[in-house]
Amino acid sequence: MGALEETPRRLGNGQSRCPYCGLPQDRVATLEYDWVMLEPDMAPLAHTVPAEHRWIELSDGRVTVYGVCPPEQSQRCRIEHRLACPAQPLPDLWPWLTALRGENARQAERDDPEPPPLSEQWPDAG
Numbered sequence: 001m002g003a004l005e006e007t008p009r010r011l012g013n014g015q016s017r018c019p020y021c022g023l024p025q026d027r028v029a030t031l032e033y034d035w036v037m038l039e040p041d042m043a044p045l046a047h048t049v050p051a052e053h054r055w056i057e058l059s060d061g062r063v064t065v066y067g068v069c070p071p072e073q074s075q076r077c078r079i080e081h082r083l084a085c086p087a088q089p090l091p092d093l094w095p096w097l098t099a100l101r102g103e104n105a106r107q108a109e110r111d112d113p114e115p116p117p118l119s120e121q122w123p124d125a126g
């Protein structure tokens with residue numbers, strides 16, 4: 001006894017349990033009159049989060065995607081729980097990198113990466 005009891009999370013009041021991992025997540029209204037499940041107690045710097053995944057809180061408590069580019073250096077944001085959920089696959093955070101990897105994979109297949117013989121790599125200097 002005496003152990004600090006975890007302050008009862010506001011479950012039922014803005015929070016709910018993730019159906020995948022069972023951890024609490026914040027249920028927050030968006031500007032689009034929709035809901036988004038955000039990771040509780042987590043406010044990383046906006047520029048460390050891919051643009052489409054930055055949620056910022058507005059004065060009325062609702063959140064919206066923070067599309068300012070480049071983001072304000074000190075701007076904090078919220079992230080969706082699904083990005084941090086251990087029981088869900090990570091979504092494609094950097095679609096252009098994924099596209100580039102796909103493109104490079106095709107190119108690598110085309111190019112047949114057999115290295116040229118040493119003699120071609122190092123022509124005689126004399």
Ligand SMILES: [Zn+2]
Pocket residue numbers: 018019020021022023081084085086087088
């Ligand atoms: Zn989860």
